[in-house]
Amino acid sequence: MNIMTLGINFVYVISAVMFIFGLKMLSSPATARRGNLISALGMLLAIVVCLMNAGLDYKWIALGVFIGSVIGLVAAYKVEMTSMPEMVALFNGFGGIASLLLAWGEYHQHPELSVFIAVVTFLSAFIGGVTFSGSMVAFGKLAEKISSKAVVFSGQHIVNALILITAIGSGVIFAMNPADNYAFFMVIIAVSLIFGVTSVIPIGGADMPVVISLLNSYSGIAACAAGFVVNNNLLIVAGALVGASGIILTKIMCKAMNRSLGNVLFSGFGSKVQAAGDGPQGEIKPATAEDVYYILEAADTVAFVPGYGLAVAQAQHVVCELGELLEANGTEVMYAIHPVAGRMPGHMNVLLAEANVPYDQLVEMDDINPKMDTIDVCVVIGANDVVNPAALNDEGSPIYGMPIIETHRAKTVIVLKRSMNPGFAGIQNALFFGENSRMYFGDAKASIQALVAEFKGAE
Amino acid sequence: MEAVFLTFVFVLSIFLGFELISKVPSTLHTPLMSGSNAISGITLIGSLAAVKTDNVQIAIILGTLAVAFATVNVVGGYAVTDRMLGMFKKKDEGGAK
Numbered sequence: 001m002n003i004m005t006l007g008i009n010f011v012y013v014i015s016a017v018m019f020i021f022g023l024k025m026l027s028s029p030a031t032a033r034r035g036n037l038i039s040a041l042g043m044l045l046a047i048v049v050c051l052m053n054a055g056l057d058y059k060w061i062a063l064g065v066f067i068g069s070v071i072g073l074v075a076a077y078k079v080e081m082t083s084m085p086e087m088v089a090l091f092n093g094f095g096g097i098a099s100l101l102l103a104w105g106e107y108h109q110h111p112e113l114s115v116f117i118a119v120v121t122f123l124s125a126f127i128g129g130v131t132f133s134g135s136m137v138a139f140g141k142l143a144e145k146i147s148s149k150a151v152v153f154s155g156q157h158i159v160n161a162l163i164l165i166t167a168i169g170s171g172v173i174f175a176m177n178p179a180d181n182y183a184f185f186m187v188i189i190a191v192s193l194i195f196g197v198t199s200v201i202p203i204g205g206a207d208m209p210v211v212i213s214l215l216n217s218y219s220g221i222a223a224c225a226a227g228f229v230v231n232n233n234l235l236i237v238a239g240a241l242v243g244a245s246g247i248i249l250t251k252i253m254c255k256a257m258n259r260s261l262g263n264v265l266f267s268g269f270g271s272k273v274q275a276a277g278d279g280p281q282g283e284i285k286p287a288t289a290e291d292v293y294y295i296l297e298a299a300d301t302v303a304f305v306p307g308y309g310l311a312v313a314q315a316q317h318v319v320c321e322l323g324e325l326l327e328a329n330g331t332e333v334m335y336a337i338h339p340v341a342g343r344m345p346g347h348m349n350v351l352l353a354e355a356n357v358p359y360d361q362l363v364e365m366d367d368i369n370p371k372m373d374t375i376d377v378c379v380v381i382g383a384n385d386v387v388n389p390a391a392l393n394d395e396g397s398p399i400y401g402m403p404i405i406e407t408h409r410a411k412t413v414i415v416l417k418r419s420m421n422p423g424f425a426g427i428q429n430a431l432f433f434g435e436n437s438r439m440y441f442g443d444a445k446a447s448i449q450a451l452v453a454e455f456k457g458a459e
Numbered sequence: 460m461e462a463v464f465l466t467f468v469f470v471l472s473i474f475l476g477f478e479l480i481s482k483v484p485s486t487l488h489t490p491l492m493s494g495s496n497a498i499s500g501i502t503l504i505g506s507l508a509a510v511k512t513d514n515v516q517i518a519i520i521l522g523t524l525a526v527a528f529a530t531v532n533v534v535g536g537y538a539v540t541d542r543m544l545g546m547f548k549k550k551d552e553g554g555a556k
Contacts, residue, residue: 023476030549032490036490039497061523064510065530072532073538076536077538084493094500098502098503098529101528223502228469235505236468240469243476244475244476345488345492349489359486
């Protein structure tokens with residue numbers, strides 16, 4: 001190892017340290033932004049010293065970097081906060097395809113691989129391919145370019161198993177003699193792309209937080225495998241950090257739904273809709289804007305419970321406005337957030353932050369539930385399953401055991417909904433028929449605007 | 460030997476990752492995800508080094524494509540994370556209430 005490569009590797013260590021510090025600073029909203037900057041500087045440093053490697057073809061690199069930067073910057077500054085899940089899915093996919101292309105390019109140049117390098121080349125290409133096509137399907141579902149419903153066909157598990165066996169079989173043949181088996185490498189790429197599609201297509205819209213965090217993990221593992229291929233520690237360290245992050249988030253999401261990862265991936269949950277007339281029935285008590293205004297006006301504590309419906313209606317700004325009016329009225333306001341509300345982990349937090357809700361008003365499920373009896377009014381905005389008491393008391397319910405925000409224990413619950421249609425899980429919600437519940441029908445944004453108008457009119 | 464050494468680095472990094480990430484509050488899970496996704500664009504380093512002057516045609520194309528995709532990840536990922544984190548504000552002193 002000459003002095004130059006030694007120096008470059010030393011700088012990679014500094015980069016790795018900066019990534020680690022950057023992630024550490026993400027543990028508090030107060031330091032998070034600086035943490036992200038440190039992480040970005042670490043990346044810049046690594047890129048700059050990497051460019052000092054001898055024999056690089058700068059004009060092609062410049063072309064790639066230019067195209068990538070333009071696309072990345074435009075996307076980052078144009079994207080709506082409500083479309084963040086799609087955007088993260090798309091970027092995950094790009095990370096995956098980059099690892100696939102890197103492994104392919106390396107193999108193309110040096111087909112004589114040792115068994116170990118052949119195995120990691122196979123892993124990098126395969127995981128990268130699955131990440132790419134899986135992310136594209138997730139993107140399509142989230143952007144509603146394809147149906148967000150679970151697509152299940154008979155024999156799906158068998159097809160997936162066959163695909164996986166083909167991949168492993170080709171991988172083994174490839175690893176035994178990489179130089180003569182270019183065709184098998186092509187099979188691996190093709191199979192990985194198909195597998196990404198067939199493994200994400202049966203997963204429905206509300207399970208997307210799990211899928212997105214899983215794909216995030218894959219993109220890290222793919223980068224990690226690529227690090228083994230090109231023999232670079234920094235890729236391995238950074239890839240492993242991302243891989244671990246995705247796995248932890250996946251675990252948190254699964255726990256929040258009280259389901260195992262296998263259950264999310266293979267069950268096609270939500271594809272079966274409960275027959276009409278099943279489930280809890282009762283009288284619903286609709287409320288007008290004026291009724292809701294009087295309830296809120298008299299309340300001392302109000303907790304908003306946002307769900308995907310808030311994102312769809314783009315209602316985050318009016319909700320914040322209503323919250324501020326309530327505070328001006330002397331009411332204590334908080335926002336109770338369920339871990340799987342929305343389409344990616346922490347989706348609601350970002351939307352509310354966009355609308356200038358201070359993060360100290362955002363309360364996690366485990367912190368609000370013990371206080372629920374003392375809360376005067378819970379306003380449920382476009383959330384269904386995460387507030388369904390059947391999860392606590394109906395053993396026959398498909399969501400039984402899932403932790404929920406226990407809004408039914410509040411003194412009054414106001415549910416904003418377009419209609420009485422059940423939520424994603426396809427089950428009716430006993431909350432809507434509760435003694436203390438009022439239904440406030442309409443588009444979430446228009447409904448809250450009407451409330452804001454009532455408050456302003458009263459001044 | 461090289462393989463053992465790389466695996467060693469890999470295993471330790473995973474443990475470090477678990478320690479770091481489990482301390483991130485759920486409020487910041489979306490920025491964590493887009494930020495860590497930007498880090499996974501580290502593949503860019505490998506891709507840059509793969510675009511060499513003595514490369515055969517196809518390898519150059521593959522390398523350049525890898526560079527482009529990884530750059531989208533890095534640049535877009537960090538920029539959007541910064542934009543998001545800029546929105547997270549603490550309640551101002553002397554504000555409403």
